[in-house]
Amino acid sequence: MAEQPDTEFRRRVPRIATTSWSGRYIVEDDPGSEWRECRVLDISVLGVGLELFPIDSDQDTARLVGHRLVIQVQAPVGESISVRLVGTVKNVGNGAQGGIRTGLEFVGLSETEQALVRVIEQLQAAW
DSSP, X not given: OOOOTTHHHHOSSOOEEEEEEEEEEEETXXXXXXXXXXXXXXXXXXXXXXXXXXXXXXXXXXXXXXXXXXXXXXXXXXXXXXXXXXXXXXXXXXXXXXXXXXEEEEOSOOHHHHHHHHHHHHHHHHO
């Protein structure tokens, strides 16, 4: 379940670390999936790093690779803004807080969503 060793090298743009924003996620292409907790660890205009909770010990986490996740998170610019992002799981590993560390590549963001991610990324870098 180790993250691919060349993940940092493969990134086309650097990710900006967040202050571990809390959110929730669902596996979009799994009809039996339910909303669960997650933490956004880092973000860029191309993707996001997450730690997923809670973890079912029987779940084969490697099966997440290739699946699409929907992430719902409060934007750091104010509690009145909620951000919905969709991405494909590219890698999985052990999380620092006992969850699953995942790297997602964004899928089908509109121009407005891309602009919002850029603003969030710039605000986070300034903090």
